[in-house]
Amino acid sequence: MSILVIAEHDNAALKASTLNTVAAAQKIGGEIHVLVAGSGCATVAAAAAKVAGVAKVKLADAAHYADQTAENVAALVVANAAGYTHILAPATGAGKNMLPRVAALLDVAQISEITAVDSPDTFVRPTYAGNAMATVKSSDAVKVITVRTTGFDAVASEGGNAAVESLSAAADTGLTKVTGREIAKSARPELAAAKVIVSGGRGMGSGEKYHALLEPLADKLNAALGASRAAVDAGFVPNDYQVGQTGKIVAPQLYFAIGISGAIQHLAGMKDSKVIVAINKDPDAPIFQVADYGLVADLFQAVPELVAELG
Amino acid sequence: MKILVPVKRVVDYNVKVRVKADGTGVDLANVKMSMNPFDEIAIEEAVRLREAGIATEVIAVSCGVTACQETLRTAMAIGADRAILVESDVDLQPLAVAKLIKAVAEKEQPQMVIFGKQAIDDDANQTGQMFAALMGWSQATFASKVVVANGMATVTREIDGGAEIVEFKLPCVITTDLRLNEPRYATLPNIMKAKKKQLDNFKPADLGVDVTPRLTTLKVTEPPKRGAGVKVADVKELVAKLKNEAKVI
Numbered sequence: 001m002s003i004l005v006i007a008e009h010d011n012a013a014l015k016a017s018t019l020n021t022v023a024a025a026q027k028i029g030g031e032i033h034v035l036v037a038g039s040g041c042a043t044v045a046a047a048a049a050k051v052a053g054v055a056k057v058k059l060a061d062a063a064h065y066a067d068q069t070a071e072n073v074a075a076l077v078v079a080n081a082a083g084y085t086h087i088l089a090p091a092t093g094a095g096k097n098m099l100p101r102v103a104a105l106l107d108v109a110q111i112s113e114i115t116a117v118d119s120p121d122t123f124v125r126p127t128y129a130g131n132a133m134a135t136v137k138s139s140d141a142v143k144v145i146t147v148r149t150t151g152f153d154a155v156a157s158e159g160g161n162a163a164v165e166s167l168s169a170a171a172d173t174g175l176t177k178v179t180g181r182e183i184a185k186s187a188r189p190e191l192a193a194a195k196v197i198v199s200g201g202r203g204m205g206s207g208e209k210y211h212a213l214l215e216p217l218a219d220k221l222n223a224a225l226g227a228s229r230a231a232v233d234a235g236f237v238p239n240d241y242q243v244g245q246t247g248k249i250v251a252p253q254l255y256f257a258i259g260i261s262g263a264i265q266h267l268a269g270m271k272d273s274k275v276i277v278a279i280n281k282d283p284d285a286p287i288f289q290v291a292d293y294g295l296v297a298d299l300f301q302a303v304p305e306l307v308a309e310l311g
Numbered sequence: 312m313k314i315l316v317p318v319k320r321v322v323d324y325n326v327k328v329r330v331k332a333d334g335t336g337v338d339l340a341n342v343k344m345s346m347n348p349f350d351e352i353a354i355e356e357a358v359r360l361r362e363a364g365i366a367t368e369v370i371a372v373s374c375g376v377t378a379c380q381e382t383l384r385t386a387m388a389i390g391a392d393r394a395i396l397v398e399s400d401v402d403l404q405p406l407a408v409a410k411l412i413k414a415v416a417e418k419e420q421p422q423m424v425i426f427g428k429q430a431i432d433d434d435a436n437q438t439g440q441m442f443a444a445l446m447g448w449s450q451a452t453f454a455s456k457v458v459v460a461n462g463m464a465t466v467t468r469e470i471d472g473g474a475e476i477v478e479f480k481l482p483c484v485i486t487t488d489l490r491l492n493e494p495r496y497a498t499l500p501n502i503m504k505a506k507k508k509q510l511d512n513f514k515p516a517d518l519g520v521d522v523t524p525r526l527t528t529l530k531v532t533e534p535p536k537r538g539a540g541v542k543v544a545d546v547k548e549l550v551a552k553l554k555n556e557a558k559v560i
Binding site: 069070071074092093094096097098099100101102103104105107108109110111112113122126127128129130131132133134135136137138139140173175176177178179180181182183184190192196221229232233239240242245246248253254264265271274275276277283288289290291292293294295296297302305306309310 | 324330448
């Protein structure tokens with residue numbers, strides 16, 4: 001068996017989600033190659049070559065991969081798919097955007113967001129917002145898979161010594177053009193990779209109160225800030241803060257759910273966290289059913305107290 | 312221009328599904344079914360484009376069992392002009408649906424197809440991208456803003472850590488994210504009107520599409536349960552527990 005992992009990167013650095021995806025590839029078993037498609041991304045290929053367990057890195061460096069559009073990257077992957085039994089990408093925004101195109105062009109199914117590998121053709125994936133875990137078997141010759149990063153512990157980023165091989169670029173499809181990116185600049189860790197996450201819900205009352213209360217707490221804990229869908233819908237924070245079925249799936253060491261009732265769709269995004277703390281004034285809120293530590297209190301008093309207590 | 316909007320009939324988002332005791336799936340008997348919420352956003356966006364004079368016709372299409380007619384009537388009550396049901400009792404997986412929509416698109420020649428980004432039952436998030444690839448079209452997934460002018464679309468899409476703006480020529484595929492719009496409620500007069508709108512019916516065989524499933528579900532289980540922990544009396548106790556018991560701070 002031979003597995004191709006599509007690297008996630010920003011032309012400068014290899015993203016941690018690639019390490020979780022390589023870990024899933026190791027569970028399948030076989031020779032693991034990593035494809036780096038980008039522009040001016042030799043440092044990414046060098047980083048990928050050091051990842052434990054990687055046998056070969058394939059680098060496609062061309063101007064039309066600078067923005068890694070789904071159309072161009074999928075065409076490249078399909079052009080280089082021969083010989084691989086499995087093609088994997090992390091189930092991140094980028095992977096989810098691109099990989100179904102690969103599956104369709106190869107005329108195979110995609111298996112989305114696997115959380116476990118049963119055998120080389122059988123995988124476990126969550127459905128219904130994580131309320132039902134389905135074990136599915138693929139009958140296709142090539143398995144095209146996105147990997148839920150929280151399901152697999154990252155492999156070491158050092159220790160490997162793979163050769164880097166250059167690939168010739170596929171033709172530019174000339175389809176989508178990226179004309180702008182607004183990446184929120186933040187000194188905080190990334191939501192998907194943070195060890196501690198402080199999330200607020202509708203109970204925060206407003207965007208101003210959300211920031212005024214939760215930022216000092218996040219500062220103290222070096223935490224990422226998250227939110228429930230209700231808080232996003234209410235306009236307190238942008239959508240990229242959203243944790244849940246339709247937002248990000250996270251599994252930090254410590255998760256604070258503050259003013260969050262605990263709708264199914266939110267729990268789907270955070271219930272694999274190691275330790276969950278809930279602060280809510282409603283003692284019957286469903287969030288308390290999954291919280292390791294629950295505090296029934298008015299968050300407007302409890303959060304500042306918590307910040308003070310943390311010193 | 313015509314806009315095609317695929318819609319899926321799914322378990323209502325308020326329903327907490329239960330896994331069947333025999334592990335063959337989830338219990339769908341007597342469960343409320345509704346239109347996939349992301350598809351409602353897709354219909355709303357298409358109707359707004361028609362109301363703005365950019366689109367001329369909005370066609371809703373659903374692939375699945377006979378009861379999907381109800382979902383299509385809902386789409387027409389929101390404002391779709393007519394509807395197409397591709398009727399099948401087979402478990403239609405994303406690749407099969409993408410191929411069926413392609414066959415419909417070849418008949419109808421839309422300039423834009425707006426999908427919901429994912430269905431809340433199988434959570435696959437594939438069909439729009441697969442259809443775009445089969446057609447060789449541009450795609451803008453997870454859209455939060457769509458502007459169409461002079462045969463070009465400019466779409467703001469949600470990406471990890473922020474937003475991205477993409478541009479392309481039509482025809483194209485757009486998949487909807489939550490913040491794109493807030494779908495209107497179907498009013499009673501519009502629900503009545505929707506009953507009289509045209510609804511055509513095809514079978515996958517009529518469209519020449521093989522819909523044989525590629526994935527077999529071997530079993531479905533409950534996720535591992537997370538037990539409730541303890542309630543703490545105050546902030547002091549909470550911090551002490553986090554420090555000494557959980558050792559996470």
